[in-house]
Amino acid sequence: MATLKDIAKHANVSACTVSRYLNSNIVVKKTTEARIQQAIKELGYIPNVVAKALKRNETSNVAVILPKINNLYYSEITSGISQTLSSHHYNLFVYEVDNQNMNEEDILQLMRENMIAGIIFIGLFSDKSFQESIQSVLEWEIPVVYANRCIPYKGFPLVYPDLVKAGKLGAEHLFSKGKSKLAIVHKHLPNPLLDYFIEGFRQAGDGACEPVIMVIEEGRDLPDNCVSTLLENKIDGVFVLNELSAIYLTKALNKSDIRIVQDMAVLSLGNSLMSEISTPELSCVDLQNRELGVRSAEMILGQIRKQEIEPVTVLEPLIIERNST
Amino acid sequence: MATLKDIAKHANVSACTVSRYLNSNIVVKKTTEARIQQAIKELGYIPNVVAKALKRNETSNVAVILPKINNLYYSEITSGISQTLSSHHYNLFVYEVDNQNMNEEDILQLMRENMIAGIIFIGLFSDKSFQESIQSVLEWEIPVVYANRCIPYKGFPLVYPDLVKAGKLGAEHLFSKGKSKLAIVHKHLPNPLLDYFIEGFRQAGDGACEPVIMVIEEGRDLPDNCVSTLLENKIDGVFVLNELSAIYLTKALNKSDIRIVQDMAVLSLGNSLMSEISTPELSCVDLQNRELGVRSAEMILGQIRKQEIEPVTVLEPLIIERNST
DNA sequence: TTGTAGGCGTTATCAA
DNA sequence: TTGATAACGCCTACAA
Numbered sequence: 001m002a003t004l005k006d007i008a009k010h011a012n013v014s015a016c017t018v019s020r021y022l023n024s025n026i027v028v029k030k031t032t033e034a035r036i037q038q039a040i041k042e043l044g045y046i047p048n049v050v051a052k053a054l055k056r057n058e059t060s061n062v063a064v065i066l067p068k069i070n071n072l073y074y075s076e077i078t079s080g081i082s083q084t085l086s087s088h089h090y091n092l093f094v095y096e097v098d099n100q101n102m103n104e105e106d107i108l109q110l111m112r113e114n115m116i117a118g119i120i121f122i123g124l125f126s127d128k129s130f131q132e133s134i135q136s137v138l139e140w141e142i143p144v145v146y147a148n149r150c151i152p153y154k155g156f157p158l159v160y161p162d163l164v165k166a167g168k169l170g171a172e173h174l175f176s177k178g179k180s181k182l183a184i185v186h187k188h189l190p191n192p193l194l195d196y197f198i199e200g201f202r203q204a205g206d207g208a209c210e211p212v213i214m215v216i217e218e219g220r221d222l223p224d225n226c227v228s229t230l231l232e233n234k235i236d237g238v239f240v241l242n243e244l245s246a247i248y249l250t251k252a253l254n255k256s257d258i259r260i261v262q263d264m265a266v267l268s269l270g271n272s273l274m275s276e277i278s279t280p281e282l283s284c285v286d287l288q289n290r291e292l293g294v295r296s297a298e299m300i301l302g303q304i305r306k307q308e309i310e311p312v313t314v315l316e317p318l319i320i321e322r323n324s325t
Numbered sequence: 326m327a328t329l330k331d332i333a334k335h336a337n338v339s340a341c342t343v344s345r346y347l348n349s350n351i352v353v354k355k356t357t358e359a360r361i362q363q364a365i366k367e368l369g370y371i372p373n374v375v376a377k378a379l380k381r382n383e384t385s386n387v388a389v390i391l392p393k394i395n396n397l398y399y400s401e402i403t404s405g406i407s408q409t410l411s412s413h414h415y416n417l418f419v420y421e422v423d424n425q426n427m428n429e430e431d432i433l434q435l436m437r438e439n440m441i442a443g444i445i446f447i448g449l450f451s452d453k454s455f456q457e458s459i460q461s462v463l464e465w466e467i468p469v470v471y472a473n474r475c476i477p478y479k480g481f482p483l484v485y486p487d488l489v490k491a492g493k494l495g496a497e498h499l500f501s502k503g504k505s506k507l508a509i510v511h512k513h514l515p516n517p518l519l520d521y522f523i524e525g526f527r528q529a530g531d532g533a534c535e536p537v538i539m540v541i542e543e544g545r546d547l548p549d550n551c552v553s554t555l556l557e558n559k560i561d562g563v564f565v566l567n568e569l570s571a572i573y574l575t576k577a578l579n580k581s582d583i584r585i586v587q588d589m590a591v592l593s594l595g596n597s598l599m600s601e602i603s604t605p606e607l608s609c610v611d612l613q614n615r616e617l618g619v620r621s622a623e624m625i626l627g628q629i630r631k632q633e634i635e636p637v638t639v640l641e642p643l644i645i646e647r648n649s650t
Numbered sequence: 651t652t653g654t655a656g657g658c659g660t661t662a663t664c665a666a
Numbered sequence: 667t668t669g670a671t672a673a674c675g676c677c678t679a680c681a682a
Contacts, residue, residue, distance in 0.1 A: 003675055014653045019677060029651065049438045050378045051675035054658050059375065061418075070397060070404040070615075079395040082421045091439065093386075094419045096407045113374045114416065247602045254604070277572045279579070279604035290395075328659055339669045344661060354667065376659035379674050 002043035011039040022047070059115045062300055063093040065107060066122040072272035073243075073289060077122055077147060080293025088301055090117070097124065104133045111142070118143035118300040143303030147296035149193055157303070159296045159313040161287040163193060166317040167200020170239045170267050170285050171211075173319050175204065179237030179265050183212040183230060185223060185249065186241040197241065211239070221248040227256045236264060237325070239285075243270040247278045250324060265325040271318075281322035288315045327368035335364040347372070384440045387625055388418040390432060391447040397597035398568075398614060402447055402472060405618025413626055415442070422449065429458045433465070443468035443625040468628035472621035474518055482628070484621045484638040486612040488518060491642040492525020495564045495592050495610050496536075498644050500529065504562030504590050508537040508555060510548060510574065511566040522566065536564070546573040552581045561589060562650070564610075568595040572603045575649060590650040596643075606647035613640045 008015040013032055021028045021036055028036070039045070053059040062085055066074045078094065085092050093116070095107060104124070111119055119142060124133075134153055137144055147159045174182055182201065186194055194213070201211050212233050214223040222245060223229065230238065240246035246268030250260055258264055260280055268275055271286035295313050302309040333340040338357055346353045346361055353361070364370070378384045387410055391399045403419065410417050418441070420432060429449070436444055444467060449458075459478055462469050472484045499507055507526065511519055519538070526536050537558050539548040547570060548554065555563065565571035571593030575585055583589055585605055593600055596611035620638050627634040 004677095005675080015676080016654080016678080017652060020652090023677080027651080032652085046434070046437045048379075048440070048675050050375055050384065050440050051658090052677075053375045054373075054379050054660090055675080055677045057658070068404060069394065069407060070400040072395060072397065072400075075395040075400045078419070079393060079421060082394060082419060086420065091435075092419050094403070094407060094417050095411065096404060109371070110416075112371045115373070115375050244598075244602065251604065273569075274599065274602060277569065277599060277603060279576065329661095330659075340659090341661075341670080342668060345668090348661080352667080357667085373659050376674090377661075379658090379676090380660045380662085382674070 002045045003048070004045075006043055007036065007039045007045050010043060011035040053115060057115075059117050060089060061091045061093055061114065061116055062118045062120065062297070062304075063095060063111055063116045064120045064122065065095045065097060065124065067098045067124065068096055069094060072274060073270060074122055076272060076289040077293035077296075080290040080295075081120060081147075081297045082293075084294045084297035084301075090301070105136070108133075108136060108140070112140065116142065117304050118145070120144075120296050120300055121146045121148070123148045143300050145296040145299045145303075147292055150196070152192055155311075157299055157309065157311050159292055159299060159315070161292065161315040161317050163196035163317075164200045164203070166269065166285045166287065167197035167239075168204045169200070169317055169319050170197075170269075171201040171204035173283070173285075173321070173325060174237035174239065174265055174267060177237070177261075177265055177325050180209065181212075181234050182209065182237045182239065183214055183233065183235040184239050184241065185214045185216065185226070185245060187216040187245060188218060189241060194241075197239070216242070216245055221245055222252060227252050227258065230264065231258075237267070238264060239267045239269070241269045243268050243272060243274055243282075243284070246282055246284075246324075247274060250278065250280065250282070260324050267325050271320050275320075275322070280324045283322045283325040284320050286318040286320050288317065291315055327370045328373070329370075331368055332361065332364045332370050335368060336360040378440060382440075384442050385414060386416045386418055386439065386441055387443045387445065387622070387629075388420060388436055388441045389445045389447060390420045390422060390449065392423045392449065393421055394419060397599060398595060399447055401597060401614040402618035402621075405615040405620075406445060406472075406622040407618075409619045409622035409626075415626070430461070433458075433461060436467070437465065441467065442629050443470070445469075445621050445625055446471045446473075448473045468625050470621040470624045470628075472617055475521070477517055480636075482624055482634065482636050484617055484624060484640070486617065486640040486642050488521035488642075489525040489528070491594065491610045491612065492522035492564075493529045494525070494642055494644050495522075495594070496526040496529035498608070498610075498646070498650060499562035499564065499590055499592060502562070502586075502590055502650050505534065506537075506558065506560050507534065507562045507564065508539055508558065508560045509564050509566065510539045510541065510551070510570060512541040512570060513543060514566060519566075522564070541567070541570055546570055547577060552577050552583065555589065556583075562592070563589060564592045564594070566594045568593050568597060568599055568607075568609070571607055571609070571649075572599060575603065575605065575607070585649050592650050596645050600645075600647070605649050608647045608650040609645050611643040611645050613642065616640055 004015045004018050008018045018036055020026050069075055082092050145157045150160045216223050250266055268282040268284040271284045275282040275284045299309055329340045329343050333343045343361055345351050394400055407417050470482045475485045541548050575591055593607040593609040596609045600607040600609045624634055
């Protein structure tokens with residue numbers, strides 16, 4: 001495999017000249033340029049990015065760390081990241097850390113060994129190791145972004161959708177459909193997050209209407225006695241903060257012969273293909289997952305290039321109306 | 326950042342001894358081992374994988390190249406790959422080459438610049454550039470696997486599901502449900518592939534029954550006049566070779582008040598979450614996508630380690646019975 | 651405008 | 667069992 005030296009020799013210049021010609025905009029003489037070009041073509045030169053990384057002490061590799069890639073929520077974000085990175089000639093490592101033997105400490109070790117240029121976290125940090133993980137990342141001072149939800153930690157660059165707005169949009173939409181007694185169904189959402197939605201509902205309802213909150217236990221698809229609880233509370237509009245659970249709810253309602261829309265409007269959170277294909281097609285609040293990915297990649301690139309970046313990016317959710325509201 | 330040299334100095338040994346201790350099973354004296362261990366701990370040594378790669382002329386990075394990651398078919402395969410690679414301490418690059426500015430030639434250039442240890446292709450190579458792309462990959466002699474379908478090219482390691490078997494299982498299943506006039510709906514499947522399914526149908530039906538073949542035009546979800554064509558042909562069982570289209574077919578049938586199962590059984594190909602959540606839940610032939618990923622990763626690792634590998638792995642499909650047949 | 655020389659952090663080949 | 671030395675391919679002062 002031809003190296004820079006080979007090219008230099010073949011073109012009768014020094015390696016340094018070739019390197020300059022390839023990597024900077026410092027001009028070289030027309031004739032030397034031509035000779036170099038020809039040498040590159042003739043020898044089939046392929047730059048060695050690894051050697052370059054060693055010398056420059058930086059790679060063009062960004063890692064995204066997520067629980068599982070075979071989940072449309074994560075893969076849509078990842079797709080946005082991938083597209084943005086590749087258009088800037090950065091490569092994307094994907095690490096799944098679902099239930100594997102890898103803990104976050106191992107992952108960080110791996111990142112450092114591999115000279116990762118930046119890390120994008122999606123949807124982790126939910127439990128106890130939260131503080132410690134964040135701490136060690138910040139101490140390392142590598143470009144990093146948390147792309148998911150607003151976490152209560154300053155100093156950590158964040159990209160997340162405006163959940164208060166999401167709640168407000170959702171409630172307003174349900175109200176506009178003539179629904180007045182609303183419920184929120186969520187899947188063990190940690191408290192600060194759930195509160196955002198409730199706040200959104202308040203803003204939409206002028207404080208008049210407090211939604212009934214129903215929680216889905218770990219490992220279940222719906223709250224226990226979901227349908228009957230809804231009926232007992234005379235609920236006519238439900239905002240389900242989890243796309244899959246929204247689908248299961250429509251199935252349960254169907255089974256109980258409750259008419260979706262007329263008797264009960266179902267609004268879902270998240271606008272993946274699943275909402276589109278379910279029956280009925282689900283109306284939803286779109287959290288802009290792909291855009292979330294694009295923005296987090298841009299924030300990582302900004303940090304890598306040592307630009308001043310806004311430490312927090314908030315995305316505007318969107319209402320998508322289909323056949324369930 | 327502490328380097329190998331620093332560790333060596335701190336432990337009063339040569340860099341080479343430290344390297345040997347860390348990377349091989351060549352024994353070192355107990356006392357030196359202890360000193361090295363302590364130095365590593367005290368200085369917080371992080372190995373530099375990039376330098377190692379340069380020296381050894383190989384990385385532990387494998388790339389998967391696919392059209393889009395936000396698609397459950399590809400992401401399930403990718404998840405299997407990810408899991409397998411990470412348990413062998415390999416890293417995974419993901420490249421999307423959907424409609425972007427990157428062609429396969431660029432991708433290969435990138436792979437070589439980055440010293441990729443192996444490449445897994447999923448679901449590309451469908452059109453004209455087919456031969457050329459394959460040719461340049463093979464000439465490079467890098468470990469490579471094509472994980473998707475049986476392509477008619479020898480010398481390219483392949484992992485794919487047994488489509489004849491898939492066709493046979495599908496037809497047998499429909500027959501077992503009392504269906505006798507069958508159709509296959511496919512989305513512009515190139516001819517050798519479609520023939521596998523037809524062959525499977527023949528094997529299942531003792532050559533008695535030829536399925537009606539219906540094709541979905543580019544950019545559509547269903548064949549034109551799908552439902553009426555099915556009715557005209559008195560079809561009572563359809564095997565849809567595309568999960569999404571199968572779902573759209575059930576929607577179309579519902580709209581025409583045709584009872585799924587009783588009037589028309591619908592069998593889908595591929596067993597992602599979408600089949601599970603659609604209404605009715607779709608019976609399907611599971612092509613074992615995650616397993617496909619696991620196997621292709623294993624094949625790549627085998628090649629990287631210069632083991633003799635079976636050049637072709639064929640997976641057994643499975644019938645999953647739900648509520649649409 | 652171009653060349654020389656040294657080093658990025660590691661491992662391989664010797665020799666001790 | 668260990669160490670000295672020389673690469674791996676590239677970039678970058680500094681000098682010419």
